[in-house]
Amino acid sequence: MNIKQLLSTMSLKEKIFQLEQFNSVLLKQLEGWDATGPMKDLKLTEEDLKLTGTVLNSMGAERMKDIQTEFLEKNEKKIPLAFMHDVIHGYRTIYPINLGLACSFDLDLICDCAEMAATEAVLDGVNVTFAPMVDLARDARWGRVMETSGEDPYLNSLIAKSTVEGFKKGGIATCVKHFAAYGGALAGKDYAEVDMSEHTLREYYLPAYKAAIDAGVDMVMPSFNVLNGIPATGNTWLLQDVLRGEWGFDGVVISDYGAVWELIIHGYAKDEKDAAHKALQAGVDVEMCSTMYAQNLEKLLQEGEITEEQIDNAVLRVLNLKEKMGLFENPYQLTDEKKAKEIILCDKHRNIARKAVEESAVLLKNDGVLPLPRTTKSVAVIGPHGDTGHVLGWWLCGGLAEETVTICDGLRSYDKGLNVRYAKGCEIGWNVTDESGIAEAVEFAKDSEAVVLCLGEKEEESGESNSKTNLDLPEVQYKLLEAVLSVNQNVVVLLFTGRPLAITRLHKLAPAILNVWWPGTECGNAVARLLFGDVVPSGKLTMTFPYSSGQCPIYYNHCLTGRPSPYGRFDITHATRYIDTPNEPLYPFGYGLSYTQFSYSQVELSTDEMSRGGKIKARVTVTNSGKYKAKEIVQLYIRDVIGSCVRPVKELKGFEKIELNVGESKQVVFTITEDMLAFYGAGMERVAESGKFYVFIGGNSETENYKEFQLI
Ligand code: BGC
Numbered sequence: 001m002n003i004k005q006l007l008s009t010m011s012l013k014e015k016i017f018q019l020e021q022f023n024s025v026l027l028k029q030l031e032g033w034d035a036t037g038p039m040k041d042l043k044l045t046e047e048d049l050k051l052t053g054t055v056l057n058s059m060g061a062e063r064m065k066d067i068q069t070e071f072l073e074k075n076e077k078k079i080p081l082a083f084m085h086d087v088i089h090g091y092r093t094i095y096p097i098n099l100g101l102a103c104s105f106d107l108d109l110i111c112d113c114a115e116m117a118a119t120e121a122v123l124d125g126v127n128v129t130f131a132p133m134v135d136l137a138r139d140a141r142w143g144r145v146m147e148t149s150g151e152d153p154y155l156n157s158l159i160a161k162s163t164v165e166g167f168k169k170g171g172i173a174t175c176v177k178h179f180a181a182y183g184g185a186l187a188g189k190d191y192a193e194v195d196m197s198e199h200t201l202r203e204y205y206l207p208a209y210k211a212a213i214d215a216g217v218d219m220v221m222p223s224f225n226v227l228n229g230i231p232a233t234g235n236t237w238l239l240q241d242v243l244r245g246e247w248g249f250d251g252v253v254i255s256d257y258g259a260v261w262e263l264i265i266h267g268y269a270k271d272e273k274d275a276a277h278k279a280l281q282a283g284v285d286v287e288m289c290s291t292m293y294a295q296n297l298e299k300l301l302q303e304g305e306i307t308e309e310q311i312d313n314a315v316l317r318v319l320n321l322k323e324k325m326g327l328f329e330n331p332y333q334l335t336d337e338k339k340a341k342e343i344i345l346c347d348k349h350r351n352i353a354r355k356a357v358e359e360s361a362v363l364l365k366n367d368g369v370l371p372l373p374r375t376t377k378s379v380a381v382i383g384p385h386g387d388t389g390h391v392l393g394w395w396l397c398g399g400l401a402e403e404t405v406t407i408c409d410g411l412r413s414y415d416k417g418l419n420v421r422y423a424k425g426c427e428i429g430w431n432v433t434d435e436s437g438i439a440e441a442v443e444f445a446k447d448s449e450a451v452v453l454c455l456g457e458k459e460e461e462s463g464e465s466n467s468k469t470n471l472d473l474p475e476v477q478y479k480l481l482e483a484v485l486s487v488n489q490n491v492v493v494l495l496f497t498g499r500p501l502a503i504t505r506l507h508k509l510a511p512a513i514l515n516v517w518w519p520g521t522e523c524g525n526a527v528a529r530l531l532f533g534d535v536v537p538s539g540k541l542t543m544t545f546p547y548s549s550g551q552c553p554i555y556y557n558h559c560l561t562g563r564p565s566p567y568g569r570f571d572i573t574h575a576t577r578y579i580d581t582p583n584e585p586l587y588p589f590g591y592g593l594s595y596t597q598f599s600y601s602q603v604e605l606s607t608d609e610m611s612r613g614g615k616i617k618a619r620v621t622v623t624n625s626g627k628y629k630a631k632e633i634v635q636l637y638i639r640d641v642i643g644s645c646v647r648p649v650k651e652l653k654g655f656e657k658i659e660l661n662v663g664e665s666k667q668v669v670f671t672i673t674e675d676m677l678a679f680y681g682a683g684m685e686r687v688a689e690s691g692k693f694y695v696f697i698g699g700n701s702e703t704e705n706y707k708e709f710q711l712i
Contacts, residue, residue, distance in 0.1 A: 018315045020294050021286055024057065055082070057084070083125055090392075100539075109352075113356055114169075118167045119170040128175060175218065181205040222239060234263050254288055255284050357520065358535045361515065361526070362540065379411060407523065415532075421447075448488065455495060472549065493513045496516060500587075502551075504548065598632045600621075604620070617671055688711060690711050
């Protein structure tokens with residue numbers, strides 16, 4: 001029977017329940033159901049549950065087979081459940097958080113990581129991942145920056161594409177989220193309203209969702225936030241005009257958790273019926289974890305507020321997805337307990353995860369302490385992150401601390417002769433004040449050749465709903481650092497964080513800072529190789545680190561004011577500035593040091609005029625002038641000098657990751673096309689406007705190495 005025939009046999013109730021997604025615990029009510037929020041007052045009967053369309057967040061091949069088997073026995077039409085889960089930065093083998101992984105600028109590696117996660121998830125019974133999360137992030141106060149790829153629309157789009165491709169290779173269906181502009185939350189507070197011009201939305205925030213859709217994403221999840229006054233979940237312009245109309249998306253739209261119900265809380269729907277009405281009219285097919293549809297669609301239909309065709313279209317999209325995944329033929333899809341045991345966390349996967357940590361780490365400062373000499377005989381590891389597997393990050397999915405290589409274990413297995421001693425020093429957390437562990441740490445630091453001091457955030461300090469206003473480290477971590485430095489100057493700070501931090505004071509004090517984000521399962525092995533120089537850090541920041549928290553939101557691709565600072569015509573008191581903080585960030589977008597040094601030749605252009613449809617080659621020679629073979633991420637930025645809308649000071653338009661031996665030089669050539677110069681101008685049309693452009697090539701977004709050309 002084809003899908004349309006199946007639909008014609010379904011009762012209205014059967015159809016409506018295809019549009020509901022419940023938590024698997026609810027399906028197995030016997031195991032107990034302790035719900036909060038929108039799920040609290042669910043009055044679902046056994047009869048309802050056996051009609052459910054899809055399931056949220058359950059894991060384990062056996063368990064899912066169990067649920068599916070039991071379900072299909074009861075479900076009259078034998079329409080299988082689809083299991084959906086947040087597989088965000090790994091399944092059981094966890095790789096660095098997305099913000100870290102993006103710093104690798106390595107699209108193949110990103111694809112491999114996604115494929116690995118998908119392979120593990122699918123074997124364990126998951127059909128769909130709620131990923132990629134492609135929200136653009138400019139404000140480090142927002143806790144969910146850890147799930148993003150950072151602040152650049154071009155890079156975010158490429159990463160969105162690679163991630164979807166990787167997931168597809170691994171056989172999982174995908175859901176891009178959170179549509180749209182969730183990362184633009186006012187003051188960096190999660191779920192807060194987003195108010196932005198259509199120009200900003202189209203120019204910066206929308207491209208990555210579009211890239212995911214062009215790469216063949218299966219589902220779209222509207223965001224929790226209000227966008228220019230209308231919640232995304234009830235936003236017809238967003239979900240109909242842009243998504244389905246302009247972009248031609250014909251897959252499933254699923255609400256975020258409880259978001260249909262939240263239309264009432266927002267003050268956008270007057271009651272549950274109105275919420276169901278507004279969400280369906282806007283284009284939400286499936287409702288996650290509330291029952292506005294189950295309780296109200298039939299009534300709305302009887303009252304003529306919606307049509308059966310609307311319901312049918314939504315159901316068809318869900319059934320088509322199930323068919324595309326092969327669930328009707330094999331409801332267990334690729335679920336395979338035996339193979340799962342072999343593949344999940346296998347050496348190949350651990351190696352990918354280790355490489356991902358090595359390529360994501362960003363060297364923020366180095367006075368020469370790093371790399372540690374291979375002759376080092378003793379290291380003091382200080383800070384709780386040094387001796388724990390709890391370094392997986394917010395979406396740890398099936399990742400387990402006990403399967404994670406700690407820093408101490410990594411160092412010990414790197415060099416069996418190395419004397420590694422561990423002291424906690426102080427707890428990590430924004431509100432920690434207890435200094436009682438500092439004395440022991442100092443004792444260990446005194447007697448060791450080098451100190452690896454693990455500072456930063458705790459795991460739950462970033463991620464959903466974890467916004468904060470002070471991005472500096474708590475005082476106790478500085479006290480620990482100062483105490484350790486007073487007895488040993490050979491200190492490397494390993495920074496664990498889910499967001500850019502305002503660590504200007506740390507930058508002044510610490511001899512070396514290596515940012516490893518939340519590294520995941522292979523933490524210790526990768527860190528040991530980075531510290532001793534087997535791998536030279538090459539990651540570059542994809543999100544600006546502010547000089548102080550009050551600078552947020554801060555991002556490299558901003559516009560100039562009429563009174564930039566420094567500026568000749570006005571005195572400093574009338575320029576764009578803070579009276580207490582510089583305008584510049586601590587570390588700009590694209591920044592990251594190496595153990596070696598790279599020098600760049602002057603940018604050269606093949607011509608200084610581009611005609612319509614033409615191309616220009618921009619080239620530079622990069623030389624490894626230091627002492628280590630290493631990788632460099634060469635970055636191309638363009639500035640459109642005059643535009644019908646004021647254009648950003650720089651925009652990333654290309655990059656190439658190269659590896660150079662000591663003394664080696666390489667010419668890097670970028671091809672600039674007319675399309676790379678286009679933007680949404682005053683008429684909201686994407687055009688490249690004639691005039692002057694600057695082409696910058698360098699090692700970070702502050703490069704001043706440029707040449708100009710004219711588009712005629
Ligand atoms: C998050 C989504 C996630 C969903 C299901 C929500 O709270 O915003 O990103 O996919 O939960 O777990």
